Amino acid sequence: MIRTTLTGLLLASSVLGTAGMAMAQDTTITIESWRNDDLPIWQEKLIPAFEAKHPDIKVVFSPSAPTEYNAALNAKLDAGSAGDLITCRPFDASLELYNKGHLADLADLPGMENFSDVAKSAWTTDDGVHDFCVPMASVIHGFIYNKDAFAALGIEVPTTEAEFFAALDKIKEDGTYIPMAMGTKDLWEAATMGYQNIGPNYWKGEEGRNALIKGEQKLTDPQWVEPYATLAKWKDYLGDGFEAQSYPDSQNLFTLGRAAIYPSGSWEISVFNPQVDFEMGAFAPPVKNAGDTCYISDHNDIAIGLNSKSPNAEAAKTFLSWVASPEFATIYANALPGFFSLSSQPVKMEDPLAQEFVSWRDKCESTIRSTYQILSRGTPNLENETWVKSANVINGTETPEAAAAELQKGLDSWYKPAN
Amino acid sequence: MTATSKTPIRWHVAVFLAPAVLVYTAVMIVPLFGTLQLSLFNRSGQEAVFFAGLDNFRTLFFDPRWAASFWNALWNNTWFFIIHMLVQNPIGIALAALLSSPKLRFSAFYRTAIFIPTILSFVIVGFAWKLILSPLWGVAPNLLDLVGLKSLFAPWLGKEEYALTTLGLISVWQFIGIPMMLIYAALLSIPDEVIEAAECDGITGMGQFWKIKLPLILPAIGIISILTFVGNFNAFDLIYSAQGALAGPSYSTDILGTFLYRTFFGFQLQTGDPYMGSTIASMMFFIILTGVCLYLFAIQTRLRRYQF
Numbered sequence: 047m048i049r050t051t052l053t054g055l056l057l058a059s060s061v062l063g064t065a066g067m068a069m070a071q072d073t074t075i076t077i078e079s080w081r082n083d084d085l086p087i088w089q090e091k092l093i094p095a096f097e098a099k100h101p102d103i104k105v106v107f108s109p110s111a112p113t114e115y116n117a118a119l120n121a122k123l124d125a126g127s128a129g130d131l132i133t134c135r136p137f138d139a140s141l142e143l144y145n146k147g148h149l150a151d152l153a154d155l156p157g158m159e160n161f162s163d164v165a166k167s168a169w170t171t172d173d174g175v176h177d178f179c180v181p182m183a184s185v186i187h188g189f190i191y192n193k194d195a196f197a198a199l200g201i202e203v204p205t206t207e208a209e210f211f212a213a214l215d216k217i218k219e220d221g222t223y224i225p226m227a228m229g230t231k232d233l234w235e236a237a238t239m240g241y242q243n244i245g246p247n248y249w250k251g252e253e254g255r256n257a258l259i260k261g262e263q264k265l266t267d268p269q270w271v272e273p274y275a276t277l278a279k280w281k282d283y284l285g286d287g288f289e290a291q292s293y294p295d296s297q298n299l300f301t302l303g304r305a306a307i308y309p310s311g312s313w314e315i316s317v318f319n320p321q322v323d324f325e326m327g328a329f330a331p332p333v334k335n336a337g338d339t340c341y342i343s344d345h346n347d348i349a350i351g352l353n354s355k356s357p358n359a360e361a362a363k364t365f366l367s368w369v370a371s372p373e374f375a376t377i378y379a380n381a382l383p384g385f386f387s388l389s390s391q392p393v394k395m396e397d398p399l400a401q402e403f404v405s406w407r408d409k410c411e412s413t414i415r416s417t418y419q420i421l422s423r424g425t426p427n428l429e430n431e432t433w434v435k436s437a438n439v440i441n442g443t444e445t446p447e448a449a450a451a452e453l454q455k456g457l458d459s460w461y462k463p464a465n
Numbered sequence: 466m467t468a469t470s471k472t473p474i475r476w477h478v479a480v481f482l483a484p485a486v487l488v489y490t491a492v493m494i495v496p497l498f499g500t501l502q503l504s505l506f507n508r509s510g511q512e513a514v515f516f517a518g519l520d521n522f523r524t525l526f527f528d529p530r531w532a533a534s535f536w537n538a539l540w541n542n543t544w545f546f547i548i549h550m551l552v553q554n555p556i557g558i559a560l561a562a563l564l565s566s567p568k569l570r571f572s573a574f575y576r577t578a579i580f581i582p583t584i585l586s587f588v589i590v591g592f593a594w595k596l597i598l599s600p601l602w603g604v605a606p607n608l609l610d611l612v613g614l615k616s617l618f619a620p621w622l623g624k625e626e627y628a629l630t631t632l633g634l635i636s637v638w639q640f641i642g643i644p645m646m647l648i649y650a651a652l653l654s655i656p657d658e659v660i661e662a663a664e665c666d667g668i669t670g671m672g673q674f675w676k677i678k679l680p681l682i683l684p685a686i687g688i689i690s691i692l693t694f695v696g697n698f699n700a701f702d703l704i705y706s707a708q709g710a711l712a713g714p715s716y717s718t719d720i721l722g723t724f725l726y727r728t729f730f731g732f733q734l735q736t737g738d739p740y741m742g743s744t745i746a747s748m749m750f751f752i753i754l755t756g757v758c759l760y761l762f763a764i765q766t767r768l769r770r771y772q773f
Contacts (some may be wrong), residue, residue, distance in 0.1 A: 072627060098717065113709060113710065113732075113733070114729055116712075116732070116734075116736075117726075117730035117731055117732065117737065120737055121730065121737070124771060135734075137734075138644075138734060139734055139736065142736050147772070158547060194495075205524055212492060228624075230623065230713075230714065231620075231622065231623050231708075231713065231714075232709060232713075233709070233711055233713045233714075233731075261526065285600070285602020286600055287601070287606070287618070287619070287620035288600075288620070288623070288625065288626055289620040289623025289714065290598065290599065290600050290620030290621065290623030290624075291599075291620070291623070292595070292599075295599065295601050295602075298601075299601065325495070347590065393472045417734070422734040422735070424734065425738070426530055427732075427733075427734055427735035429733060429734040429735075430711060430732060430733055430734065432716075433711060433733075434713065434715055434716065436712060437713060437714055438714070438715050441623075441625075441714060443625060443714070443715065444715075452734065459530060
């Protein structure tokens with residue numbers, strides 16, 4: 047009896063399986079991504095919008111964990127089992143994929159004319175001739191704060207560093223809230239939300255970043271060490287046991303209303319909006335003296351490219367052209383407030399917090415994360431080392447000077463500036 | 466009449482061995498030699514792969530940064546192994562001795578309960594312990610707080626001084642069941658006659674354990690030690706799931722497995738380097754090979770076995 051049932055089951059599954067295959071006449075294209083947070087947005091908004099226009103193409107969004115994405119993707123591409131569309135990390139990680147022949151040249155793709163050279167800069171060859179990913183979005187770093195907490199404690203939004211630390215002192219003294227929600231366990235928080243967040247004000251954004259690439263400045267110069275000195279002061283304002291506090295812990299501390307300030311970036315907006323029951327505000331990294339030019343990290347973060355070995359290249363290109371269209375930009379920017387479109391076409395956004403973030407583009411100078419372009423090509427990898435060192439500095443296990451000296455030594459060991 | 470003296474070729478032996486040999490060769494031996502081979506090559510620029518001889522090993526040992534990472538990982542790995550040898554095996558033996566005591570009630574329950582963590586996935590163990598030890602919502606700080614000892618709690622997984630030891634103890638917690646079961650089985654296989662003879666000679670209680678039972682289970686302890694050695698020097702999963710591929714804080718929990726992973730597959734902006742990765746993998750293989758050979762030739766041959 048059991049055996050018959052089993053046979054029946056197997057038979058049924060095989061028949062249904064083939065039936066399923068027979069029905070799949072349409073082309074199915076798969077997107078590889080690290081944005082597993084975005085799964086509902088792709089499934090509910092973006093993919094239906096695309097499929098409505100192109101009923102013969104089915105799109106599957108298949109994300110993996112952010113920290114595993116690069117390694118997993120490389121392995122899949124080498125094995126030939128990767129999806130048709132590849133979500134591109136900015137700069138060298140994707141350039142390497144293009145050089146290896148994993149990504150197709152998209153310079154001639156219809157729709158690419160909607161992007162400026164700056165927008166495409168993160169996904170182009172060093173000579174700027176070949177573009178290999180369609181830019182999707184950038185993220186802006188800053189501080190998100192709990193408006194209710196600030197109102198209750200009578201704190202004004204800080205614009206200078208002195209005001210910032212005064213505010214932190216006040217929150218700490220009051221004791222209701224943890225002044226700042228950040229942990230060093232996952233390392234990257236310390237670097238991305240710490241160093242790269244406040245740093246551009248010290249090294250003057252693009253000016254310092256380009257000087258570093260040209261070799262005119264060193265990481266041991268004061269403008270690169272000072273952000274570490276400031277980070278070291280953050281230690282006293284973080285929660286109990288922040289050394290073992292992970293990124294989701296920090297997010298939860300803030301969304302549960304237990305912390306007043308969350309050093310972060312615009313990418314959190316879409317995650318936080320449905321979770322918080324207080325009003326959120328945002329402020330740009332405070333400048334040293336009132337009236338100084340402010341610099342913000344407006345980092346080209348995400349793009350999408352075509353797997354050169356994709357069997358469905360035509361369908362995938364159709365999809366990419368759609369990604370380059372204003373329609374996609376509008377849906378994406380509003381579905382994911384905090385991911386700002388890189389399209390030259392104006393995009394209207396509804397979310398007030400996202401509007402706050404994007405308004406800094408007008409009053410501050412934009413730059414990208416200092417370690418991403420060119421400087422992370424060798425071993426030791428500057429970006430990864432910056433994670434470790436930033437965490438060490440905040441933990442108080444290494445002085446800012448020692449950390450900077452180590453980083454510069456590591457960079458010198460393989461990087462020779464072009465001139 | 467000559468045919469009788471000639472032994473026929475026993476084909477069935479080869480036939481019966483073939484499946485295991487083929488599968489093992491395909492999934493273990495070929496990749497192993499592939500890795501060893503890859504470690505002798507390197508790549509310059511985009512395409513050209515060339516034979517590098519032992520250059521990768523020279524880089525690993527004599528480039529100050531590679532060497533520092535390698536020795537750090539090797540020492541951490543050794544410390545990880547030392548914790549297991551000092552904590553897991555003695556406790557395993559003690560638990561087995563307790564379990565084999567005929568006076569103990571509910572021994573089947575204890576045996577099962579202690580063995581269960583072993584069958585859990587590393588990811589579950591890593592995640593569960595991360596939560597238990599979380600300074601914010603963890604069980605440990607809350608429990609300590611209940612008895613007013615919160616000050617004794619530290620962010621164990623976030624401090625360079627403690628993180629590796631903490632992970633070592635978590636791993637011990639997970640795998641304590643294996644030495645316990647093996648030694649338990651060894652203890653049960655000691656014949657009653659030997660024990661009775663010892664009792665007739667007046668050796669009872671603790672003395673009996675040290676003088677009679679322990680020598681009889683030494684071969685089992687040897688096997689456990691070598692299994693622990695191989696397991697520890699191949700370890701990766703627990704550190705990766707609890708601390709991530711950068712094995713923070715400040716590489717203080719970096720063991721050979723995580724070092725290999727980062728190098729081979731790359732991490733975040735770092736792209737993978739299969740050649741240096743293979744070099745590290747080869748070193749892991751040689752270290753384990755040396756350890757196992759030392760055990761097989763220097764220790765196991767000297768262990769006295771008793772036939773009953």
